[in-house]
Amino acid sequence: MTERPLSQTAIFRGASVFFLVSLFLTLIIDSVQAQVPRRAPNPPKPLALEKVEKLIERQHREADQDRNGYLTVEEVRGQINAMAEAIVRERFGRIDTDGNSAVSYAEFAAWQRSMGANALDDRAAASVSQAMVPNSLPFKITDRKYPRALRLLVPPLNVTMLSQADSNYDGQISVEELKVVQTKRFRELDENSDGFLILTELPTNTSRNRGGGRQRPPSDAPPPPRANGDNPQ
Numbered sequence: 001m002t003e004r005p006l007s008q009t010a011i012f013r014g015a016s017v018f019f020l021v022s023l024f025l026t027l028i029i030d031s032v033q034a035q036v037p038r039r040a041p042n043p044p045k046p047l048a049l050e051k052v053e054k055l056i057e058r059q060h061r062e063a064d065q066d067r068n069g070y071l072t073v074e075e076v077r078g079q080i081n082a083m084a085e086a087i088v089r090e091r092f093g094r095i096d097t098d099g100n101s102a103v104s105y106a107e108f109a110a111w112q113r114s115m116g117a118n119a120l121d122d123r124a125a126a127s128v129s130q131a132m133v134p135n136s137l138p139f140k141i142t143d144r145k146y147p148r149a150l151r152l153l154v155p156p157l158n159v160t161m162l163s164q165a166d167s168n169y170d171g172q173i174s175v176e177e178l179k180v181v182q183t184k185r186f187r188e189l190d191e192n193s194d195g196f197l198i199l200t201e202l203p204t205n206t207s208r209n210r211g212g213g214r215q216r217p218p219s220d221a222p223p224p225p226r227a228n229g230d231n232p233q
Contacts, residue, residue, distance in 0.1 A: 044145045046196035049186055055154045056182045059139050060175040063157055070172035073162050076137060080158070083134050135159075149202045153186050 063071055063079065095103050095111045136158035141150045155161070165173045165181040187193070189201050 044199065046198050047146050047149060047202060049183065049190070049195045052150070052153050052183060052186055053179055055141065055150065056179050057175055059154060059157065060178050062139070063137055070174055071157075071162060071178070072171055072173070073159050076157055076162055077159055079137055080134060083137075087134070146202065149197070152203050154182055 060071060063076055065075060065079070092103075093099075095107055097107055097110070136156035139154065139156050141147060141154065143150055161181060162173050162178075165177045167177055167180065185203075186197065189197055189203060191201060
């Protein structure tokens with residue numbers, strides 16, 4: 001006995017029933033999930049001063065190229081200058097297309113035309129890239145829990161920071177001297193001085209003012225004294 005093929009009407013009815021059943025089940029699942037309270041994400045664990053100090057130790061070790069346990073201004077400045085020189089050479093190479101270490105008018109004009117409207121602005125036309133030449137040593141932080149906080153607490157090394165860290169003025173900055181400078185911000189944020197920063201203490205882009213800006217005086221504060229020569233209205 002041969003089976004009769006299904007008609008298009010039967011196939012359409014079957015597909016419609018399947019679609020309606022699937023839709024009904026989806027609505028039921030969504031309704032049940034909406035009634036189940038969602039757990040709030042767990043806040044990150046307190047950030048320990050020890051973790052920050054470990055990063056400072058790695059930063060000091062990576063910058064200490066001669067591996068003598070100390071950093072000098074000349075040592076760090078030399079690395080920064082080498083990075084800057086590499087960037088300048090790379091930018092020059094974009095213009096010097098024939099590689100003869102000289103820029104002809106044709107090469108310069110071609111580079112300017114490639115910049116489009118930027119060539120009409122002197123500042124934009126002076127640079128192949130708007131990226132600034134670095135004045136500090138980059139330091140990579142891969143922590144996913146406290147990326148912003150650690151970038152603020154362990155900023156890149158520069159000459160100014162090293163000069164501030166050289167507490168005994170011997171021209172050699174030890175890792176302990178660097179820790180004193182780098183952890184200063186941590187201790188300012190650590191209100192209870194327990195060696196940990198909790199979520200409300202962690203620095204963010206919207207951190208509360210901690211004396212760095214102008215604050216509004218209290219409503220009952222007396223008016224400021226008039227300067228000499230001021231006449232009362």
